[in-house]
Amino acid sequence: MRKILTFVVALAGVLAIGVPAFAHHGDAAYDESKPVVLKDCQVTEYDWMNPHSLIKCDFKDESGKVQHWVTEIGSTPSMTLLGWSRNTMHQGDLITLYVWQSKTGLTVGRLNKLVLADGKELTDRDNKSPSRYGAPEK
Amino acid sequence: MRNRFTAALVGLVAALVFSLAVAPLAHAQSSQEDPSARWRFNPKDFPEGGGGPAPKHDLTGTWAGPGSSPLVPRGGGRGADKPELTPYGEKLMSQAKPIGKYSPAGTNDPHARYCDPVGFPQNAYTEARGLTIATMPDRIIILLQYMNVWREVWTDGRPLPTTVGGTGPDALDPTYNGYSVGHWEDDNTFVVDTTGMDDRTWVTGAGYPHTVNAHVQERYTRVDKNDLRLSLTIDDPKVYTKPWSLGTYNYRWIPNQKFDDFACIPSEVIKYLSDLGDPAGSDPSAEGQRIGGR
Numbered sequence: 001m002r003k004i005l006t007f008v009v010a011l012a013g014v015l016a017i018g019v020p021a022f023a024h025h026g027d028a029a030y031d032e033s034k035p036v037v038l039k040d041c042q043v044t045e046y047d048w049m050n051p052h053s054l055i056k057c058d059f060k061d062e063s064g065k066v067q068h069w070v071t072e073i074g075s076t077p078s079m080t081l082l083g084w085s086r087n088t089m090h091q092g093d094l095i096t097l098y099v100w101q102s103k104t105g106l107t108v109g110r111l112n113k114l115v116l117a118d119g120k121e122l123t124d125r126d127n128k129s130p131s132r133y134g135a136p137e138k
Numbered sequence: 139m140r141n142r143f144t145a146a147l148v149g150l151v152a153a154l155v156f157s158l159a160v161a162p163l164a165h166a167q168s169s170q171e172d173p174s175a176r177w178r179f180n181p182k183d184f185p186e187g188g189g190g191p192a193p194k195h196d197l198t199g200t201w202a203g204p205g206s207s208p209l210v211p212r213g214g215g216r217g218a219d220k221p222e223l224t225p226y227g228e229k230l231m232s233q234a235k236p237i238g239k240y241s242p243a244g245t246n247d248p249h250a251r252y253c254d255p256v257g258f259p260q261n262a263y264t265e266a267r268g269l270t271i272a273t274m275p276d277r278i279i280i281l282l283q284y285m286n287v288w289r290e291v292w293t294d295g296r297p298l299p300t301t302v303g304g305t306g307p308d309a310l311d312p313t314y315n316g317y318s319v320g321h322w323e324d325d326n327t328f329v330v331d332t333t334g335m336d337d338r339t340w341v342t343g344a345g346y347p348h349t350v351n352a353h354v355q356e357r358y359t360r361v362d363k364n365d366l367r368l369s370l371t372i373d374d375p376k377v378y379t380k381p382w383s384l385g386t387y388n389y390r391w392i393p394n395q396k397f398d399d400f401a402c403i404p405s406e407v408i409k410y411l412s413d414l415g416d417p418a419g420s421d422p423s424a425e426g427q428r429i430g431g432r
Contacts, residue, residue, distance in 0.1 A: 029419045050400065050403070052410060054409075072410075077398065077400055108417045109418070
C-alpha cells in the first residue's frame with residue numbers, strides 16, 4: 001500500500017511539473033494521475049465565489065449508494081475567461097464531472113472538466129489560458 | 139393595372155417603414171447596444187496596437203493586467219527573481235508555509251486562511267488583473283481590483299518617513315500598504331518609493347519575508363498611449379543580501395474603463411476551507427508545485 005502511495009505521489013509530482021499554472025493555488029493535495037468520472041451527478045449547490053467556486057453534487061455509484069462530492073474550480077475572473085459564470089448550473093441539474101480526487105480519499109477534489117446535460121463542455125484550465133504574465137506576443 | 143401597381147407601392151412603402159421601425163430594435167439586441175456591456179469587463183475588447191505616443195506625465199485611467207485577457211501583451215514580462223536571503227531572512231522564511239507547497243489545508247498564509255490583505259508590494263502583482271490610477275493635485279491614487287485596495291502616493295515632494303515602526307513618541311505605525319511618495323523621472327516614467335510596510339505580510343506567495351524598513355521602488359512606464367509597464371524592486375538588507383527584482387508586468391488600456399469585482403470575502407474563505415480546502419488535505423512531499431506568486 002505504501003509503495004503504491006509513494007508511486008502515486010511521485011507520479012503526481014512528475015505530472016505536476018508538466019502542468020502549467022495548475023498548481024499555483026496549492027494542488028498538492030490532489031491525485032492528478034487519473035481523473036475520477038462522475039456521470040449524472042445531481043447539483044445540490046453551486047457557489048460562484050472566491051478564492052475558488054465550489055460545485056456540490058450527489059453521485060449514485062453502481063450499487064445505488066449516493067456519494068456527496070465537493071469540487072473546486074479556479075477564481076471567478078479565470079473561470080469567466082473559460083466561459084463559466086454565476087449561471088453555469090443550478091440546483092437539480094445533472095452534470096458529468098472529471099475530478100482530480102483528494103489523496104485523502106474523501107469525496108472532494110479539483111475539477112478537470114465539466115459536461116453539462118446539453119453536452120456543453122467547460123474546463124478548469126486549457127492551453128490557451130493566459131499565464132499570469134499575459135498572452136504571448138503575436 | 140393601377141390597383142396592382144398601387145398595391146405594390148403601398149406594400150413596398152410598408153415594408154420600408156416596418157424595416158426602419160424594427161432596425162433599431164434589432165440593433166439594440168446586438169452586443170454593441172447591450173446596456174450591461176458598459177458595466178462589465180470584456181476580455182475580447184482591447185485596442186489594436188499602441189494607439190500612438192504616450193501623453194506626457196499621465197497614467198490616469200483603468201488598465202488590464204497580466205492574466206486578465208489573452209489580449210494583454212506579454213512581451214518583456216516576467217515574475218519575481220529568486221533572492222538570496224541573509225541568515226536572519228532564512229530564519230523568518232522557515233516559518234512560512236506557503237499554499238503552493240502546503241495546500242489550503244496546511245498553509246499558514248494569513249491571506250489564504252482569513253482573506254487578510256496581502257499588502258504592498260504583493261498586491262501590486264498577485265491577482266493583479268486590474269489597476270486604476272486616479273490623479274489628484276498632490277497625490278496619485280492607485281486602485282487595485284483585487285480586494286478593492288487603494289494606495290496613496292504623495293507627489294508634493296515630501297521625503298519618505300524614517301520613523302515607521304520606531305519606539306519614539308513620533309513613530310509612525312506600520313501599515314499594510316506602507317507610506318509612498320512618487321515623482322516623474324521623465325515624460326513617461328513615474329517612480330514610486332515605499333517603506334513602512336507591516337511585516338506580517340509576505341513579499342510573494344512563496345513566503346518571502348520583509349522588515350518594516352524594506353524599501354520598494356516601482357517604475358510605471360507609459361510605453362505608448364495604450365500600454366503601461368510596471369517594474370518593481372525591493373531592498374531590505376536585514377533579510378536579503380542585495381536588492382532584487384519583483385518582476386515586470388504589462389498593462390493595457392481597457393476601452394470601457396471597467397473591470398469586474400474581484401473580492402476576497404472572509405465568510406466565503408471560511409466556507410471554502412471548511413467545505414473543501416481542509417478536507418482535501420495537504421501533501422508537502424509532492425514535488426514540482428509552482429508556488430503562487432513566485
